Amino acid sequence: MTDQLGRWFHDHLSVKAATLMPFGRRKFLNMFAPWFIGDTRHTIKLETSDAWQEKHSCLNVMGHLVFESAENSAFAWLRQQLLAQQSNLGSNEKLANPSLQQLPKETLDLLYLIWKRVVRQRRWCPSNAEIKLCIDTEQQPNPDSRIRLSKTLDAIGMPKAVVQWQWGESERHAFQSYRNLFNRQWSIWDLGEIYWNESFEAGSGWEKSVSDIYHLMGGTRMSLGPKDGIVDAELRVHGIDNLSVASLSVFPTGGSSNPTFTLMMLTLRLADRLLSRRQ
Structure with missing residues (x-):
């Protein structure tokens, strides 16, 4: 008999760690924006090497870029509408309305993004969107991070799952090490400004910014x-x-x-x- 069932639960942890402000936005996007081969999207991942991980006693950690439009933008509204359709949300679901003042400009921007996608096979960044650096890391294996069955039943009479998900110093060290690595490389590239949202110092509260990647x-x-x-x-x-x-x-x-x-x-x-x- 073993008690290993349910143990060693883990996920990829992700933090939106910084905002990038490149000097030449179009040139930067030509370098880093996702591209399509057929219907398959390819995204640049800024990986760390095995040698670097070993040198810094670090988990497998990497970075990638995401584009974030303002909540009241037409792009965010359109994305919400598409997500609502995919999730089969009812008509009573309240979605934020786009800013009417921005609609004319954003309509032209949207047409340009469509042209980029169809003709250039690139996924472009809206002109008013922020460029974020996300840092993702694997987790240190932990037998105490586990899944248990609850005594509470769900709608069909099955026990609900209780997830005891843990992370700590190894993951903090991975995030901070990658932050230092990317900061040095960004300075060498001299592509623009960078504004860090997290220091990943112990006790800084960095844990509140962590999300999982499912x-x-x-x-x-x-x-x-x-x-x-x-x-x-x-x-x-x-x-x-x-x-x-x-x-x-x-x-x-x-x-x-x-x-x-x-x-x-x-x-x-x-x-x-x-x-x-x-x-």
């Missing part, structure tokens, strides 16, 4: 034996030959970015193994 991992951790996890390297549950788990829950660590493709490869490998047993 990359929920852990809970049925991959391990060499049942003392440290639930499944082996072939995704078999330890001690049960005909039971396998194909889920992000098997990930022992998070890496730097989206885990979906890694899961797909693990699942395809599992499918090949199960198929070979039938032949």
Whole structure:
């Protein structure tokens, strides 16, 4: 019997750490704005190397850029409308109205963005939007970060999940180390001003700015034996030959970015193994 089930829960942590004010906005966007190949969007990720991580005893941490329009802009309003349709929100849902004074200018800006997308295959930044640097990091594996079942039931009578999600010094160190790295590189590039929202100093309250990226991992951790996890390297549950788990829950660590493709490869490998047993 093992108590490893539900342990080692983790996610990618993200903080909007700084606002970038490039001297030449169009030149900067030509360098860093996302581009499309067909319908697939490609975004630049400013990754750290294995050597740098080892030198600084740091988790896998990286940065990327996001564009934020004002809440009362036409772009934010349009985005809310699209999200409302995707979420099937009712007609009673109240969405912020765009500023009427800005509509003429923003309409031209929107047409330019559409032209960029269709003709140039680029995702452009609205002229009134801020350019933010987001820092994302994996988490230090922690057996006390776990998922439990509550005695409270949901609408269909199933126990609700209680998530005991923890992070601490290792994650703070990763954020601060990347901040220092990016700050030096930005100075070398000499592309403009940078305004930091967080220092990531201990006791600065940086934790309040953390959000997750919905990359929920852990809970049925991959391990060499049942003392440290639930499944082996072939995704078999330890001690049960005909039971396998194909889920992000098997990930022992998070890496730097989206885990979906890694899961797909693990699942395809599992499918090949199960198929070979039938032949």
